Amino acid sequence: MSTPTINYQQATFLTSAPDIRALPLDEGIEVAFAGRSNAGKSSALNTLTRQKSLARTSKTPGRTQLINVFQLNEHQRLIDLPGYGFAKVPLAVKEKWQRSLSEYLQKRTSLKGLVVLMDIRHPLKDLDQDLIHWAVASELPVRLLLTKADKLSPGPRKKALLEVTEAALAFMGDVQVQVFSSLSKQGLPELEQALTHWFYPAHTQN
Numbered sequence: 001m002s003t004p005t006i007n008y009q010q011a012t013f014l015t016s017a018p019d020i021r022a023l024p025l026d027e028g029i030e031v032a033f034a035g036r037s038n039a040g041k042s043s044a045l046n047t048l049t050r051q052k053s054l055a056r057t058s059k060t061p062g063r064t065q066l067i068n069v070f071q072l073n074e075h076q077r078l079i080d081l082p083g084y085g086f087a088k089v090p091l092a093v094k095e096k097w098q099r100s101l102s103e104y105l106q107k108r109t110s111l112k113g114l115v116v117l118m119d120i121r122h123p124l125k126d127l128d129q130d131l132i133h134w135a136v137a138s139e140l141p142v143r144l145l146l147t148k149a150d151k152l153s154p155g156p157r158k159k160a161l162l163e164v165t166e167a168a169l170a171f172m173g174d175v176q177v178q179v180f181s182s183l184s185k186q187g188l189p190e191l192e193q194a195l196t197h198w199f200y201p202a203h204t205q206n
């Protein structure tokens, strides 16, 4: 059986939800992009969908404070999650959005894959590790994206990939690692392939 191709370019903005009650019906398949503030989640979604400003990006960490939903078609959605780990926002705001994030991760049954984005220069911070551990314990497939790969020259880039790949083995779950750059598009085909596996599980082996 040949795997269907996904036309990411057809992604459209559906809604921005302050909490899971405001999300579309929990059916079909969702893949979510998570990571520290400023890791490059919104940029990666724009790169994937070949749209300059589908998801709002910013030099200021903490830009995405809502659960942003992008629809690929009736049954498939991409989710841009609020970033975590950014200290410079009022505590009340931070608590509100961390709460909606953990509620989303724990209760959303249509969530079938989690892309965890980390700046290749600062991977696997405590909150990243907590998230990955949680996902593995919940049997949610995880893909680690080492973002802004263009910021490193090939040697250090390869070294970072190797180190994180080795660390990922310790998570003892379905955790894949790749480098990625929204600037150079490095890693885009691998990301697309991984997402296809999640969106069409019946067509693929892993």
Ligand SMILES: Nc1nc2c(ncn2[C@@H]2O[C@H](COP(=O)(O)OP(=O)(O)OP(=O)(O)O)[C@@H](O)[C@H]2O)c(=O)[nH]1
Pocket (backbone or CB within 6 Å): 035, 036, 037, 038, 039, 040, 041, 042, 043, 044, 056, 057, 058, 059, 060, 061, 062, 063, 064, 065, 081, 082, 083, 084, 147, 148, 149, 150, 151, 180, 181, 182, 183, 184
């Ligand atoms: N050089 C380079 N810069 C990038 C890349 N991806 C993102 N950036 C920059 O990093 C900053 C943060 O990117 P965003 O995509 O807004 O990050 P985010 O993870 O969505 O951030 P929050 O919404 O705050 O959680 C922006 O200034 C982007 O232009 C990349 O691949 N290479």
Ligand SMILES: [Mg+2]
Pocket (backbone or CB within 6 Å): 041, 042, 043, 056, 057, 063, 064, 080
């Ligand atoms: Mg964002």
